[in-house]
Amino acid sequence: MNFLEHVKMATQTLVAHKMRSSLTMLGIIIGNASVIGMIGVGEGAQEFVSQQVNSFGPNVLFVLPGSPEAQSRPVYPPQTLVLEDATAIAEQVPSVKEVAPSITGSELMSYRGKNSSAALVGATPEYLTVRGFDVARGRFISDLDLKRNEQVVALGSEIAEQLFGNEDPLGKSVRLKDITLQVVGVMRPKGSTLGNNQDMNAFIPVTTMANRIVGKTSPYGIQVTFISVSVEDQSKMPAAQFQIENLLRLRHKITNEDDFTVQSQKELMDRLSKITGALTLLLAATAAISLFVGGIGIMNIMLVSVTERTQEIGLRKAIGASQRDILMQFIIEAVILSAVGGLIGTTVGVSGIFIIGMLTPLEAGISPVAIGLAVSVSGGIGLFFGVFPAKQAAKLDPIVALRSA
Known part of the structure; x- marks a missing residue:
């Protein structure tokens, strides 16, 4: 059986169980949307901070009273x-x-x-x-x-x-x-x-x-x-x-x-960029947990699917399907769920960024790197978490599978 036939069969199986497939993709959709949205908001915040600092005027130095250490204390410097x-x-x-x-x-x-x-x-x-x-x-x-x-x-x-x-x-x-x-x-x-x-x-x-x-x-x-x-x-x-x-x-x-501090716009920008960068990383890491949870959901559903489709697996093996054929079908099903969920999540995330840009002072920051990374990670998660259920299905003995059915 060639690759296209594997994809066609996997697609037909997923379409036949629309509700289960949709719920399985939900975790990936939420994870992708969250990662892209949080990174977009973080980049928008960094751009906003840059504009705010530049609004002080071109090539400006600020001379402040008090030492650099006094500037960081929660009291008024002398x-x-x-x-x-x-x-x-x-x-x-x-x-x-x-x-x-x-x-x-x-x-x-x-x-x-x-x-x-x-x-x-x-x-x-x-x-x-x-x-x-x-x-x-x-x-x-x-x-x-x-x-x-x-x-x-x-x-x-x-x-x-x-x-x-x-x-x-x-x-x-x-x-x-x-x-x-x-x-x-x-x-x-x-x-x-x-x-x-x-x-x-x-x-x-x-x-x-x-x-x-x-x-x-x-x-x-x-x-x-x-x-x-x-x-x-x-x-x-x-x-x-x-x-x-x-x-x-x-x-x-x-x-x-x-007893004074001289600060440049660049120093102020660097300090604020570090803060916004750390917040962006924290938000993205938190959102990435949703992708991991979505991957576990895919593995869980695929394991359930193996149990439900024992008779189908046994029948296919009995008429000549190899372990590789069974392995490929289940892996492709998992990858399709992750990829489609990733694309939908990307659309939701990008739309959310534009909505935030319209409702807040933050500019819409669409990061191609974040989009590519999120979609790649979601596809990788589908492949990673789909391997174990696929191996379980491929190892089923056809006679035992037909009897258990």
């Missing part, structure tokens, strides 16, 4: 950066393009009875280009605002809508704590970055933020939350980071442990 550090970086590091020191906080902002919780950002004019923001109407913070400690604010698009609705906010005044701020600009929508809604930001001059809202808390100058540094070219990022670190060590008179 505030060791001052506005003069940002000025020194801008003046003394040649590879730096622009420097944007920031003071951040959160306060309730109100306008004619409407209140909204604003994410305050004490900023300089350079913040606009370093962090990749755009002004939709009006203007941003100016150098003159910094010199005069002007009480002005540029509102994010969402907080402007919450406070003013359809009313034009330019020239209007909002209340913040015990001061009044004049709205001079409205920003273009930017969306969320790593969970922070940038459209709820309210930008005020960094000097006004320090003198009127948070107060001066350091004898060394105006403390800042962090400093964003734009570098001229990607190739100059390592040199700029090295120069900034040396400059701050001299300014802070450091002889032992740094």
Whole structure:
């Protein structure tokens, strides 16, 4: 009997028992769909994180207060950066393009009875280009605002809508704590970055933020939350980071442990990619267990099938079928169940990824490698778990099989 006849006979047998075949394939379908779906979600998460980090701006270094060890502790690091550090970086590091020191906080902002919780950002004019923001109407913070400690604010698009609705906010005044701020600009929508809604930001001059809202808390100058540094070219990022670190060590008179941390986008990306990669691997490994369970289900059903088809096996052997013929038929049946289940599972998994992409911020990440691996593994599982039942069937003595029937 040739191979095509084996396939035809195996297919006819499976079609004759539709319900049993469908339930047998269910484990493989769920396993394939889970593996492809989880890997797709993981890749989508990695792409999402990449976009979020890139939204900070091109070729940006972040100078944070506190040592690298302090950054990983679940406490607030000491505030060791001052506005003069940002000025020194801008003046003394040649590879730096622009420097944007920031003071951040959160306060309730109100306008004619409407209140909204604003994410305050004490900023300089350079913040606009370093962090990749755009002004939709009006203007941003100016150098003159910094010199005069002007009480002005540029509102994010969402907080402007919450406070003013359809009313034009330019020239209007909002209340913040015990001061009044004049709205001079409205920003273009930017969306969320790593969970922070940038459209709820309210930008005020960094000097006004320090003198009127948070107060001066350091004898060394105006403390800042962090400093964003734009570098001229990607190739100059390592040199700029090295120069900034040396400059701050001299300014802070450091002889032992740094009281600051300089992070690049690449370092932040690598750290987040490791986290998302580990989660993807964990999800895929968990989903792969379904494939193994599906394989056991195939072996179990095939063993039951051997018992039920004892008379058929005995009859076929009696009329000349060899052990190889019986072995091939049962193996092909197992492989067909796994392959068809794998294809259906692949379709379900890919469809699920597209649905997730439509309903969440994650992009649909279809991995050809994951699809090929899942289908290959499911076919291999069918072959592996189908061998034992097939050998059991091939070893049946035809006379004993006919008598037991």
